[in-house]
């Protein structure tokens with residue numbers, strides 16, 4: 001049985017792990033959700049009796065899945081009977097691949113469309129409606145238990161978006177492709193049509209864990225609940241998340257309440273809380289506690305507990321002076337507070353102002369490196385075979401990541417085997433050794449990878465073009481990367497995006513001052529957080545009909561990322577509009593109304 005050291009976990013974490021029944025765990029920010037989940041998985045894996053059963057963990061992102069898998073492995077527990085991944089991967093591996101033949105749309109074959117290709121099709125379909133300002137960004141839709149639903153609430157555009165989406169669906173059908181939402185939609189149809197699927201799965205799964213439940217879509221609860229319900233309590237569950245952090249509601253996130261979930265699964269869950277925050281100072285916790293929309297306790301329990309935090313709010317500065325003020329704050333944090341640049345994050349509620357601010361911060365602070373939007377030269381798409389080869393190609397043979405690279409190598413061999421490639425006699429060690437031995441003298445990341453991928457195909461004796469899936473992934477990878485590099489050049493004037501060094505950075509630990517959206521900070525933590533663009537219509541978004549609660553959640557997430565210092569801005573003169581905002585957008589209401597005793601920081605520009 002897996003045992004841990006006395007101080008690894010606190011009492012609340014242990015209680016949730018030792019509970020024999022199914023658990024609904026509400027965890028405050030920085031309370032060690034990931035650690036609790038990791039230990040629970042290791043604990044359950046070590047107790048599994050049948051060789052035919054699995055522990056299943058569903059994470060919000062592929063990156064989280066990878067991180068948890070690795071942490072479990074580091075705890076010394078065998079992970080053969082662990083399945084971990086996103087809900088899409090779950091639906092594909094456990095339902096669509098084995099049972100797709102029972103669905104009319106899937107039985108003649110299907111492939112998963114690359115998000116980049118999907119964007120390309122939708123962009124082309126929006127072309128005739130350009131003058132009506134209908135773009136790819138309006139065409140988001142989500143799978144719901146009752147069918148697919150478009151997300152745009154702009155009534156003037158909906159008839160055109162509908163036309164675009166109908167045509168998009170037709171093209172996918174014709175090409176036998178499915179996108180991420182259709183994966184969920186068809187899975188739900190399959191389990192409704194064939195209840196036996198859920199029965200079989202409930203026999204296979206001893207435990208199902210769901211991370212970040214607050215951002216889970218409604219349809220996902222239906223899919224998982226169908227399995228849990230069929231097991232009648234035999235398959236145990238751990239559902240963990242924080243309703244105060246549910247910032248994806250406008251995109252379909254559904255922070256289900258315990259009682260509703262119990263009704264779906266047909267039995268009771270035991271409620272536990274994690275209330276000890278290991279991340280932030282008491283002052284930061286006191287600050288973000290104000291924004292909570294769902295009641296739960298938060299206690300400062302970490303080493304920053306007594307840190308003398310600085311929290312500032314500036315709603316007087318004009319947009320034209322904002323960058324200089326941020327530059328001064330960055331210098332102040334680095335020079336006076338001795339905070340590392342890698343531990344500073346600048347965040348805004350939207351993508352739109354980030355490219356410009358990153359570009360200008362790079363110019364104004366040449367002594368520091370930045371990690372901004374659009375600087376990664378390719379998408380982290382774990383469904384793309386060549387992205388996964390890229391992980392090995394772009395990481396160094398370093399003993400600290402040997403186990404990880406070995407696992408990546410084994411995963412690639414397994415995938416090639418599934419595609420019918422002869423992998424007989426090739427071991428993960430041999431393949432990794434081969435990759436490490438390749439010497440490719442190219443300065444461009446794209447050229448380097450082209451040669452690397454070619455060598456891999458020769459090593460396994462296949463031609464990329466002759467295997468459709470590998471050919472599609474290859475084209476999607478290079479077209480996507482080429483388009484990102486072009487965009488970075490145009491938007492950020494960034495000419496180093498295509499260098500091999502920049503390609504390698506994708507897999508290196510976080511480096512430089514991070515510039516991102518508030519959504520992009522999810523799950524992250526920094527010593528200093530600087531938030532700007534906290535203005536009405538952005539937070540809350542002007543289309544949001546639950547704006548008050550959702551803006552509190554955005555501020556809750558943003559502020560709770562900070563360990564030490566927090567600086568917020570509702571700059572004046574932002575997006576002046578003759579009719580809607582003649583003087584620029586006013587501050588986010590719940591921020592403007594908060595009567596907090598902010599600190600003063602005297603910087604050179606202010």
Ligand SMILES: Nc1ncnc2c1ncn2[C@@H]1O[C@H](COP(=O)(O)OP(=O)(O)OP(=O)(O)O)[C@@H](O)[C@H]1O
Pocket residue numbers: 007008009010013027028029030031032033034035242278279522523524560
């Ligand atoms: N029992 C513990 N003792 C000491 N430190 C802990 C303990 N549990 C977790 N931590 C530390 O607390 C920090 C926050 O943990 P983690 O990132 O898992 O939080 P989280 O609950 O996922 O937060 P959020 O919901 O805000 O993203 C990490 O640095 C982690 O190592």
